[in-house]
Amino acid sequence: MACCEFPAVAEGCDGAFTVDSSRITFGRGCLAEVGERAAALGMRRVALFSDVDVAGLAVFAVARDSLLAAGLDVVGYTDVHVEPTDVSFADAARFAQEAQPDGYVSLGGGSVIDTCKAANLFASYPADLLTYVNAPIGEAKPIPGPLKPHIACPTTAGTGSEVTGIAIFDLLSLAAKTGIASHALRPTEALVDPDCTATLPAGVVAAAGLDVLSHALESYTARPYVHRPAPARPSLRPMSQGANPWSDLGCREALRVLGQNLETAVHDAADSAAREQMMWAATLAGIAFGNAGVHAPHGMAYAVAGLVRDFHPSGYPPGEPLVPHGMSVIVNAPAVFRFTAQVSPQRHLEAARLLGADADDADLDDAGEVLAAELIRIMRAVHIPNGLSGVGYTESDITALTEGAFPQQRLLQNAPREMTKPVLAELFRNALRYW
Template sequence: MGCCHHYQTVAEGCDSAFTVDTSRVTFGRGCLAEVGERARALGMTRVALFSDERLARLPFFQTVLQSLKAAGLDVVPYTHVHVEPTDQSILEAARFAAEARPDGYVSLGGGSVIDTCKGANLYATHPADFLAYVNAPVGEGRAVPGPLEPHIACPTTSGTGSEVTGITIFDLLSLGAKTGIASPRLRPTEALIDPDCTATLPSEVTAASGMDVLSHALESYTARPYVRRPAPARPSLRPMSQGANPWSDLGCREALRLMGQYLERAVTDAEDREAREQLMWASTLAGIAFGNAGVHAPHGMAYAVAGAVRDFRPSGYPQEEPLVPHGMAVIVNAPAVFRYTAEVSPERHLEAAQWLGADVRGATPGDAGEVLAGRVLQLMRAVGMPNGLSGVGYTEADVDTLTEGAFPQQRLLQNAPRDMSKPVLSGLFRQALRYW
């Protein structure tokens, strides 16, 4: 299933073209050992190596460190990355980078590490008030004024896709919600994606990060088509969140097929190397897709869910402070959202459900939202996701707070195929409180 019939008619005043952009990608077991040679080829001589304290004790960190040193490079490690970064933790990393003065960056870790490295590279290279580059209306949304230092991203989770996107996400502590910075200049120069890195991931982390992949692909596939997005005043102003397009569709379809086939296996059996490798590949495909199409409401709502957390501490993650892992914060909203958005493009929602493995025989357009939501809920239950927002500590009394935290995420909400006003968001949060 799936074709380009959604893109044949350009709405008046809307764009008639889309842009394809991504990092250079190397994928395969053992490719971490290539990092030294690749860094040297990019002209690096002094490398800031970003990771976190847990990863710094694992063999993968030594593989990267030794490869960089074997290439004759000076390495300055930074391992104080905060799980789910904040504006303060990114500023601390930027101060380190400004003092260390590297001419290149290598990040080894999940989305928190890669996003922190992007932020440090940005603010050390082009210093400014923190809110200057943050997405409007939360920040100024100022364009990044020039190139950053080269960055090689080495993901260790099969989830965020940050290694191939120009987006960095963090908690803005004053807002009590997540927000981000989006610019093609933030996109890592290269990505080295080694599936061996996922072998030691706890099943809970594999489940949450896998749900992030799932929603990346679903949101990009169901996003407002690029031919329904207002044309930019200049081609250089075309946003990265362009809407669904033929290129992003390719990655979304294959990522969805792989998730439907391998997600449960990868979570329930850590020794299933094939399943974990396929999840890593799905993450890369979905990352490239949403890096060119953009996600929409489940992610916009997730930034409020993660930012307003009170006392939820998931197993498999550090227990020092409350945390709703990003993929978990996203997926608890997704079934409610897809039930709502299916009315606009039922064929897309049914196609997505079929790629995920749902039986769509006999389904009508009116069934699309329920069929897709039903398949997502099956997968959520199979891998131990919470029962909606109530499962991570929220109640009906929190709906207004969550709505206020989500509504400023206009970069994401405007990419949704249906209106995402405050009343709509409140209704979706209520529907997401409990599913079963």
């Protein structure tokens, strides 16, 4: 949608939007460039962040050897917790404070990249964890200054963390996710190498891919930027600006690419082209939501993941109960988009078409149902559980889920319709089962 097709600027709202992104290098084999790129950023002592599983893969050796070949001193941290917590963030920050690197490289999924962001932050500007955490859970104080250079190298096609200024974690005391959002957290560079996804299990590809879908779909249907209150000064313009002409470009293309490639990428690991396309969709959606913001499905997902009891997803390491991030988001999505469609039915229908739905003759009044049906079809095709009931929740959990989601105001206020507690409760209820 072009600028002139957006609504007029509402009274007291912002008539401008800002486009930010990390420097991006995309292509097979580009991970081997990390040493030269780190040296060019002035790094001499590099903290290489990863997790224990990625550390055992060939891609870790590629990154480490490239850094060493560039003459850099490398100190490794491979204790990243999958789905980070306040405790694991603190552990990583202590490592960074002791190691005193002058730059960071993260190699892994969103958990690794987010943990590296947090370590860089708290080693640079030590403070209580909640100092920089989003309100109302934390104090939301601004980061005092620039961080050390960080090159993010994703190994999953999903989170988009390599191009955003967001770091998400579980706050154990609340049994809910929250995060830190700041332009300062955005990695300096991103090396997006599709070869890094070659060995991912189908379940991980599915969950990560549905996170991509949610990033694009939520950003495309978010409150328009011209309906967001104007900041007191330009430097306070948030990253979650609402749907805007720039983010729309990335959202539409990400939805189209995902609609054509997700199922193949999940079911045929040998189809390297499909997985490369998924990596491209993830990059496009990451840039888009990094400038527009997501809304209710993600806000609700933080409670779904934080309150998990005994669910263990296919394709993930055994151990602690876990609802993977993309899965925790998509189980809410059909219910949410049935609710939000009345605000912008054209966008909801267009999104359904881009994903592959035959919606050319659909009535605008049916936009929410058409989009929800396409999402449910995709969920079933890639073997995602049947709504909240599929990951262990029942009607008796609705109140706790609602209480866990409502503090996510940074996300909920970006939704096109008001997300009160009664609305959230009804959305969770409608998300219990879809088929």
